[in-house]
Amino acid sequence: MTTPRDLLIVAMDMESSGPVEQGDLSLALAGAELIDLLSAEAIGLDGDHIVPGHQSAPADHLLDEAAAALVRETPYESVTDWLWRRGRGLSAGYQAALEAEGQLTRQRRRGVSFRAGRLVLVDSPTRSRAADRWTSDEPVLVALAEAVGVRGQRTGDSPDVTDDAVATVLAAVNDALVELSAVRQRRAIEDAAFDNIWRGSGG
Helix, strand or coil, X not given: CCHHHHHHHHHHHCHXXXXXXXXXXXXXXHHHHHHHHHHCCCEEEECCXXXXXXXXXXXXXXXXXXXXXXXXXXXXXXHHHHHHXXXXXXXXXXXXXXXXXXXXXXXXXXXXXXXXXXEEECCCHHHHHHHHHHHCCCHHHHHHHHHCCCCCCCCCCCCCCCCHHHHHHHHHHHHHHHHHHHHHHHXXXXXXXXXXXXXHCCC
């Protein structure tokens, strides 16, 4: 399994602790991809820019897609730019992949078509491994999961990440999440102001 897959599974397993915004999850998944590619030496960082490495991506078709999407000529892409570009709709892509592999299934609801059912995790060794990684306080998974608001089944403080390149990616993920939250708040204020104007005009 990969960090992005484990992150998605943990986010869905811990949903009772609060829903995770799909946009937040997509940014964190893009960061998780970079961390796995760093670990495999498929990429490196020059400051906060992503440079191609000398190894291939881990054997996972989604990480293969991520590696294929890298900018391989100068000027190299910054981690932040990668998060926004790669992260667009990424959570849906990972959900579709896990559903195709049988890791997720559609929950049937009376009077609703099968395809319209809510996606739920199936009991599997994959799910168990992701849960073990979470409960064992694996630093990267914990940092990413907590960044998107996942809580529960942990009692200790967040463990430290000691690798500088990984820490750079995690910091960029956190900054992107703050920016996305600010965008949401701004839109909510604008929508509320529009509603007030609409009501005030008698519309």
